[in-house]
């Protein structure tokens with residue numbers, strides 16, 4: 223499929239739809255990511271925390287796909303926020319991932335332990351000195367983003383945050399838009415919770431598409447970048463097949479109206495796991 227590109231504030235452009243690898247077991251990762259590349263995904267999202275960068279790297283190497291046709295994101299783990307540790311871990315990720323990273327993110331702010339501006343300065347150094355093309359953040363609150371600009375630092379290209387029908391996260395999304403930061407929506411399918419929803423079941427029937435397709439289409443039409451995870455090749459293809467239909471305004475609004483403030487994952491203001 224023709225996947226739209228989203229312009230980032232550093233002049234680069236990222237495919238709006240990709241493939242997520244959270245909870246893909248390390249031993250299965252090479253196979254699962256190979257299947258995803260075979261299905262047509264060209265944007266992969268992994269993290270040091272997931273323990274599966276090696277498998278992602280092997281799948282990329284085995285695919286024979288020219289590296290500049292791929293977009294690869296990984297994330298700095300919470301225990302490596304100190305500048306020297308951050309640099310060492312970036313080198314290990316580069317090694318595992320074949321020597322180049324398109325986008326390197328601070329995975330969690332951990333603002334109760336660390337100064338996010340200090341972590342971000344380390345990221346700026348990593349981008350200058352290593353084969354890391356763009357840098358961004360994940361799970362940053364508006365206050366965390368404000369801290370970076372108050373410290374006179376550069377603006378992250380993206381903020382990867384939870385966003386799905388039950389937790390739309392529109393305040394953080396608006397703070398990102400105001401600052402020219404692209405939004406990446408994690409757990410778009412609320413880690414599977416959308417599949418039991420009677421309203422989404424009815425809407426999917428009305429549209430003539432699966433629940434997954436309708437929800438992912440909603441994310442895309444909101445302008446966010448998204449990378450659903452699945453280990454089944456059939457579902458991988460289903461989740462790519464989003465570009466020959468559109469939701470109307472009423473359908474979009476009916477999905478947004480499912481918001482009830484229930485998160486699928488941790489709250490960035492209290493998540494303090496350093497692993």
Ligand code: NAD
Pocket residue numbers: 241242243244245267268329360361382383407408409410411412413414417432434435449450451452453457458460461487
């Ligand atoms: P998701 O919302 O993408 O849901 C995944 C679940 O939905 C899986 O159980 C999968 O089997 C099921 N599923 C997927 N497609 C389906 C389909 N077509 N039909 C039926 N079931 C289907 O959850 P996620 O993996 O948490 O989020 C996506 C990606 O976001 C992750 O893989 C990861 O890359 C990223 N992420 C980032 C953070 C962060 O802190 N930055 C946190 C969570 C996830």
